[in-house]
Amino acid sequence: MDLVCHEAPEWAQLQVHFQAFKEGFDLQQAFGADPQRLEKLSQQAPYVFADLSKNWLLENTEALLAQLGHARKVHALRDSMLAGQAINTSEGRGAMHWLLRTPQDGGLLRENKVVQAWPADMRQALGDVHSTLNAMLQLAEQLRADSRITDVVNIGIGGSHLGPEVVVQALEDWVDTGKQFHFVSNVDGHELGHVLRKVRPESTLFLIASKSFTTAETMLNAHSAREWFLANGGSDSAEDACNIDRHFVALTTNTEAAAAFGISRTLGFWDWVGGRFSLWSAIGLPIAIAIGATQFRRLLQGAHAMDAHFFTAPDAQNLPMRLGLLDVWNRNFCGFSSRCIAPYSHGLRRLTAYLQQLEMESNGKRVTRHGHKLEVPTCAVVWGEPGTNGQHAFFQMLHQGPDVIPVEFIALRDGGKYLGAHHQSLVINAIAQAQALMVGRHGEGVERDCPGNRPSTFLLLQSLDPASLGALIALYEHRVFVSGAVWGINSFDQWGVELGKKLAQELRVCQQTDDWRGVDPSTVSLMQRLAESPVNGN
Numbered sequence: 423m424d425l426v427c428h429e430a431p432e433w434a435q436l437q438v439h440f441q442a443f444k445e446g447f448d449l450q451q452a453f454g455a456d457p458q459r460l461e462k463l464s465q466q467a468p469y470v471f472a473d474l475s476k477n478w479l480l481e482n483t484e485a486l487l488a489q490l491g492h493a494r495k496v497h498a499l500r501d502s503m504l505a506g507q508a509i510n511t512s513e514g515r516g517a518m519h520w521l522l523r524t525p526q527d528g529g530l531l532r533e534n535k536v537v538q539a540w541p542a543d544m545r546q547a548l549g550d551v552h553s554t555l556n557a558m559l560q561l562a563e564q565l566r567a568d569s570r571i572t573d574v575v576n577i578g579i580g581g582s583h584l585g586p587e588v589v590v591q592a593l594e595d596w597v598d599t600g601k602q603f604h605f606v607s608n609v610d611g612h613e614l615g616h617v618l619r620k621v622r623p624e625s626t627l628f629l630i631a632s633k634s635f636t637t638a639e640t641m642l643n644a645h646s647a648r649e650w651f652l653a654n655g656g657s658d659s660a661e662d663a664c665n666i667d668r669h670f671v672a673l674t675t676n677t678e679a680a681a682a683f684g685i686s687r688t689l690g691f692w693d694w695v696g697g698r699f700s701l702w703s704a705i706g707l708p709i710a711i712a713i714g715a716t717q718f719r720r721l722l723q724g725a726h727a728m729d730a731h732f733f734t735a736p737d738a739q740n741l742p743m744r745l746g747l748l749d750v751w752n753r754n755f756c757g758f759s760s761r762c763i764a765p766y767s768h769g770l771r772r773l774t775a776y777l778q779q780l781e782m783e784s785n786g787k788r789v790t791r792h793g794h795k796l797e798v799p800t801c802a803v804v805w806g807e808p809g810t811n812g813q814h815a816f817f818q819m820l821h822q823g824p825d826v827i828p829v830e831f832i833a834l835r836d837g838g839k840y841l842g843a844h845h846q847s848l849v850i851n852a853i854a855q856a857q858a859l860m861v862g863r864h865g866e867g868v869e870r871d872c873p874g875n876r877p878s879t880f881l882l883l884q885s886l887d888p889a890s891l892g893a894l895i896a897l898y899e900h901r902v903f904v905s906g907a908v909w910g911i912n913s914f915d916q917w918g919v920e921l922g923k924k925l926a927q928e929l930r931v932c933q934q935t936d937d938w939r940g941v942d943p944s945t946v947s948l949m950q951r952l953a954e955s956p957v958n959g960n
């Protein structure tokens with residue numbers, strides 16, 4: 423029987439190792455004691471330079487973590503992922519999002535001999551990936567050239583929203599269509615309503631993005647968008663120029679449901695693409711319309727370079743492996759319950775929201791994939807805001823609060839087309855914050871003193887271009903895989919989110935029948951308050 427993670431002898435070894443930190447570990451002294459510290463704890467991975475040296479790591483911490491990784495069979499699980507095996511055990515599916523960015527001939531995976539010969543089903547899957555990709559990019563180019571379309575409205579939620587939104591925002595300097603992009607996710611009618619106020623049916627393209635094509639929020643928004651379209655001059659007859667066929671496209675694995683909704687143009691994908699890993703699939707259509715086929719392929723190329731790195735680099739130089747193990751170290755041994763993400767980039771302002779789904783929906787679990795209960799914490803809370811804004815808000819707590827919270831800085835070497843002085847100021851602030859967290863301030867009075875010795879990681883991209891962004895996102899995907907594998911959890915399902923959806927449906931039935939049997943008094947009272955009209959604002 424498989425051991426749960428904390429029963430592994432390597433786990434106990436790391437607990438003993440952590441004792442050294444209790445006896446007083448100081449980051450600045452660690453740099454003094456080892457002139458090679460920076461070199462050992464930093465690396466260049468494809469498109470991403472990473473400096474891990476300001477973390478609570480001793481000379482041999484990473485080696486001990488790598489031993490834990492081996493004991494937890496992280497590499498074997500990685501091989502299973504690569505072989506397309508059903509590592510998403512609770513749903514009986516593979517997790518092959520990496521295949522979505524693999525070139526038709528196997529690219530770097532074949533060059534690096536990761537894949538010698540694809541088995542027939544894998545060849546078939548790769549062929550299907552490329553036919554859909556080609557069809558999607560062709561459609562994207564057609565739509566880009568269609569000057570009658572001025573606005574693209576993506577309706578989707580979770581994985582069918584966050585990835586495309588983050589990428590389109592991040593690559594704003596690469597958006598060259600002259601079209602406006604809108605992302606509607608919330609079932610709160612204000613979001614859709616505010617977009618519909620700005621657009622006209624004859625110049626708007628609606629993308630209905632939903633892997634399942636059953637998600638309540640997306641379906642309600644899609645129905646409302648269609649009603650608005652028909653009520654404002656659009657038609658459901660193919661004979662009219664402004665018709666649903668021309669103005670709605672579905673992005674889904676459930677092509678039948680899309681057809682039943684009345685959308686004939688559908689781009690499909692496969693159940694082995696998890697929602698939060700789907701921006702590389704047909705769900706990426708808004709990205710492809712925004713930046714065009716060539717740049718979309720660059721996004722895939724950057725991610726593929728990171729895939730090949732993850733599948734081939736030795737542990738000591740494998741960035742997703744190092745970061746995934748660092749996450750386990752920080753969470754389980756150092757006891758840090760959250761991690762702050764601070765992208766020093768306006769383009770990456772929604773990256774944290776994206777990572778919250780990627781990390782917390784993947785690894786926010788407390789049983790192993792074999793059904794054993796874990797007695798140790800798993801995924802840290804991921805939170806944050808872009809810098810320098812965060813500095814003028816919650817950074818106070820990072821510097822002087824009683825809890826130690828590791829911070830992850832993400833910065834760009836080249837700031838793009840805007841004023842150099844702005845970019846200099848932005849990046850220098852990021853570097854100075856990482857320095858301040860480490861050195862602290864002492865001897866200036868209790869209120870002013872900052873304890874310092876606070877850990878951080880610094881990720882540096884050359885620029886916010888499609889390939890670098892692809893690599894950055896793939897880095898996070900694989901890092902989450904690594905920590906999930908160490909904890910022994912299935913990082914690819916999300917049963918926890920089902921419960922609230924089911925209860926919302928049940929409450930609707932209670933409300934319709936006015937039958938509240940079995941429902942707790944607090945819930946009943948809230949539901950009844952909803953039904954009452956407010957009196958004097960109370």
Ligand SMILES: O=P(O)(O)OC[C@H]1O[C@H](O)[C@H](O)[C@@H](O)[C@@H]1O
Pocket residue numbers: 579580581582631632633634635636637640697698783916919
């Ligand atoms: O793409 P859809 O099927 O509409 O799903 C959208 C989202 O909703 C679900 O509740 C899941 O928590 C997410 O993983 C998913 O991305």
